[in-house]
Amino acid sequence: MEAASKQKVPLQNRLGIKGWAWAGRYKIERYLYTLHRLTGLGLFAYITLHLVANGSRLWGEGSWEGTMNFLSNPGFKVGEYLVIAAFVFHALNGGRLMLQQLGFTLGKPKPPVYPYVDAMRRRRSLMWAVLVIIVGLAIYVLVKFAM
Amino acid sequence: MREVHLKILQYITAIGIFFFVGVHLLVSHFSSGDPESWTSVVSRATSSGWFALYIFILVFGFYHTLNGLRTIILEFSIPQRAIKAVDWTLMIGGLAVFGYAIYIPIKAF
Numbered sequence: 001m002e003a004a005s006k007q008k009v010p011l012q013n014r015l016g017i018k019g020w021a022w023a024g025r026y027k028i029e030r031y032l033y034t035l036h037r038l039t040g041l042g043l044f045a046y047i048t049l050h051l052v053a054n055g056s057r058l059w060g061e062g063s064w065e066g067t068m069n070f071l072s073n074p075g076f077k078v079g080e081y082l083v084i085a086a087f088v089f090h091a092l093n094g095g096r097l098m099l100q101q102l103g104f105t106l107g108k109p110k111p112p113v114y115p116y117v118d119a120m121r122r123r124r125s126l127m128w129a130v131l132v133i134i135v136g137l138a139i140y141v142l143v144k145f146a147m
Numbered sequence: 148m149r150e151v152h153l154k155i156l157q158y159i160t161a162i163g164i165f166f167f168v169g170v171h172l173l174v175s176h177f178s179s180g181d182p183e184s185w186t187s188v189v190s191r192a193t194s195s196g197w198f199a200l201y202i203f204i205l206v207f208g209f210y211h212t213l214n215g216l217r218t219i220i221l222e223f224s225i226p227q228r229a230i231k232a233v234d235w236t237l238m239i240g241g242l243a244v245f246g247y248a249i250y251i252p253i254k255a256f
Contacts, residue, residue, distance in 0.1 A: 013224040040215050051248050061185045091165050
């Protein structure tokens with residue numbers, strides 16, 4: 001009974017925020033986890049700024065045009081590109097996580113024949129495919145922005 | 148609401164945001180013309196279709212953002228009482244900002 005109740009307590013996150021930068025001998029998926037959180041927080045910061053900018057239209061055309069002129073400087077253009085790149089990464093990596101967590105990428109059960117292939121390695125091809133699409137889209141958007 | 152329900156809602160809102168924000172980005176950043184001009188903004192703001200899209204983006208976006216933020220905070224193994232405080236802070240703060248955010252398209256419509 002006591003053992004069962006102890007099992008319900010989640011493990012302590014001993015590394016804390018440091019685990020985002022380096023978590024021991026983890027593979028690339030761990031760093032995609034960190035990037036997923038960082039892009040999420042970045043998009044959260046952008047949404048806040050976007051709401052403030054959009055709110056300027058409540059004060060009429062002059063206020064809106066003034067805000068748009070202020071946001072048209074090159075610094076904000078770079079920020080705008082980073083937001084779209086972050087959105088692309090967060091969306092596609094999130095899609096990969098959903099497929100994995102809902103069990104769609106587990107594959108058919110196989111007998112454990114040596115050399116064993118663990119679940120993470122079996123899913124690695126999907127991870128690389130998603131990364132290639134992310135990089136491709138990020139380059140495409142960069143070219144569109146530069147033109 | 149159990150954690151698994153919050154997670155499923157996180158997935159559903161993610162799929163919704165992907166499509167709604169995708170449309171928003173394609174029109175606002177990759178279309179021809181001047182989508183950020185006052186005339187274009189007013190024209191979109193008074194259209195029922197765009198109004199519905201903005202409301203969906205706000206509802207889905209706010210849930211996804213706040214629940215995502217909650218997930219990040221809870222991963223740091225905070226005590227049970229602090230979890231309650233985080234839940235209430237995010238809910239009250241989120242509703243206040245959501246009220247302001249939804250007022251913008253309603254006023255413009």
